[in-house]
Amino acid sequence: MIQRLALLGLVATLFVVLAATSPYFLTGTNLSSVVRQTAVINTMALGMTLVIVAGGIDLSVGSILAFSGLMGCMAMEAGAPIPAGLAVGLVAGAFWGCVNGLLSVLLRINPFIVTLGTLGIVRGLTLQVSNGLPVHRIPQAFSFLGGGNLLGVPVVLWILVACALATHVILEHTRLGRYSFAIGSNPEAAFYTGIPVSFHTAAVYAISGLLCGLAGMIEASRLMTGQPTAGLGYELRVIAAVVIGGGSLRGGEGSVIGTLLGAFFMGLLANGADLHGISPYWQEVIIGGVIILAVSVDELLRKFRLR
Numbered sequence: 001m002i003q004r005l006a007l008l009g010l011v012a013t014l015f016v017v018l019a020a021t022s023p024y025f026l027t028g029t030n031l032s033s034v035v036r037q038t039a040v041i042n043t044m045a046l047g048m049t050l051v052i053v054a055g056g057i058d059l060s061v062g063s064i065l066a067f068s069g070l071m072g073c074m075a076m077e078a079g080a081p082i083p084a085g086l087a088v089g090l091v092a093g094a095f096w097g098c099v100n101g102l103l104s105v106l107l108r109i110n111p112f113i114v115t116l117g118t119l120g121i122v123r124g125l126t127l128q129v130s131n132g133l134p135v136h137r138i139p140q141a142f143s144f145l146g147g148g149n150l151l152g153v154p155v156v157l158w159i160l161v162a163c164a165l166a167t168h169v170i171l172e173h174t175r176l177g178r179y180s181f182a183i184g185s186n187p188e189a190a191f192y193t194g195i196p197v198s199f200h201t202a203a204v205y206a207i208s209g210l211l212c213g214l215a216g217m218i219e220a221s222r223l224m225t226g227q228p229t230a231g232l233g234y235e236l237r238v239i240a241a242v243v244i245g246g247g248s249l250r251g252g253e254g255s256v257i258g259t260l261l262g263a264f265f266m267g268l269l270a271n272g273a274d275l276h277g278i279s280p281y282w283q284e285v286i287i288g289g290v291i292i293l294a295v296s297v298d299e300l301l302r303k304f305r306l307r
Contacts, residue, residue, distance in 0.1 A: 007245065007261045014268050022275040030271070032154055036146065036222060038267035039156035040065075042260060043215040044234065045241040046167045047097075047208030049259045051111075052242050053171065054204045055184035055251025058100060059115040061212050061238050062231030063122035068093040068216030070126055073135040073226025082142050089217040090210055096122055097209015101202030119235070126228045135226035146221030156218055163211065168256040170207070180204055184251025233284075240287055241266060244294045266290075 018025045025031075044061050051058050072089030076082060100118055104111045148155045171177035179200045182190040191197045220226050243249065244265060245258030266287060273283050 007258065007265065011261055011265050011268065014265065014272070018268060018272045018275070022272070024275055025272070030275075034267055034271050035154050035157050037271070038263055039146075039154075039160050040215045040219050040222075041234065041237050041241060041267070042160050042263040043163055043211050043218065044208075044238045045245075045259045045263050046163055046256065047211035048238045048242050049167065049245075049247060049254045049256060050171065050180060050204040051208050052239075052247045052249065053177075053184050053251065053254040054180040054201055055187060056104065056111040056201065056205065057115065057239070057249070058205065058208055059112065059235050060096065060100060060119040060122055061208070062234035063119050063126065064093050064096045064209055064212040065216040065219060065231035065234060066228055067096065067122050067126045068213035069220035069230055070130055070135060070216075070226040070228055072213075072217050073138050073220050074129075076138045076142065077135050077226075082139055085138075085142070086145075086217055089220075090213040093213020093216060094206055094210040097206040097212065098202065100209065101205030104205070105198035105201050130226070130228040132228060134228065136224065138220075138224065138226070140224075142221050143224055144221070146218050146223075159214070159218070163214070164256050164260060171254075171256060176200055176203060181252055184253070186252075236287065236291075237263075237266060240291045240294075243291055249295065262294075 044065065048058060048061065068089040071092040072085045075088040076085035080088070096118065100111070100115055103109060103114045103118070107114075144155060146156060150158055171180070179190065179195050182193070182195055183197055183200060187197055216230070219230055223230070241263035242254060242259050243262070245255065245260070245262030247254035247259065269286060269290075270283055272278075273280070273286075
């Protein structure tokens with residue numbers, strides 16, 4: 001709780017500083033842009049929260065995003081209606097999430113290695129299927145998903161709120177959520193207490209893949225193209241959002257609110273850097289440093305709790 005309140009204060013401070021130092025920050029156009037730009041990372045980070053709480057990790061989220069966006073756009077290019085294209089993207093994401101989960105539990109391979117492998121496999125298949133070329137002959141109405149407004153609010157924000165509420169309910173009010181915390185805290189103890197560890201581990205990866213598929217369609221809608229190179233480096237930002245938000249890479253800790261705060265903190269950092277003309281290369285340096293700092297704080301808090 002203390003860590004979450006500190007992060008909330010940090011986000012509020014950053015917001016005030018950017019508002020005071022840039023006349024363009026508080027404009028409706030800029031704030032809407034921040035929401036749209038962070039929606040993709042936020043959506044993926046919600047799924048990653050479930051995975052990390054259960055003691056796993058997923059390095060393939062960027063590749064799954066690209067594959068899902070491409071498959072959905074290819075379906076629409078072939079004549080499928082927009083809802084069908086969205087369904088194709090979601091199913092594609094869920095499929096690769098299931099693959100990650102099943103490989104981890106059936107082969108008993110460390111999820112870091114499994115998802116490092118599927119990162120390359122999925123990206124390679126995406127490039128092979130598309131011949132490395134983007135898909136852009138898609139219905140113009142599809143842009144509403146990533147760029148439209150509903151009741152004056154960006155559509156992606158409505159989607160993000162719905163996904164956040166659903167993820168929160170899963171974590172805090174369902175058997176899957178309770179079991180995920182138990183598995184992440186001590187998988188052996190969870191197994192001996194009768195928890196179906198393999199099933200629930202695979203389930204959180206499937207949900208993560210589903211949310212990556214949704215994020216892939218949002219990204220494709222924003223760009224109005226199915227881009228096979230989309231999502232490069234997103235895994236770093238997604239994991240960072242969860243860790244900054246209080247999720248522990250040791251498993252057993254994490255929250256939806258913390259993840260959203262972590263993602264918005266990084267989004268504000270990136271937006272502030274753009275407004276002040278800071279190189280995007282330095283943004284990567286800052287994100288890397290923030291990850292190290294967040295993990296260091298988590299380790300310190302863990303040591304104090306153990307004393």
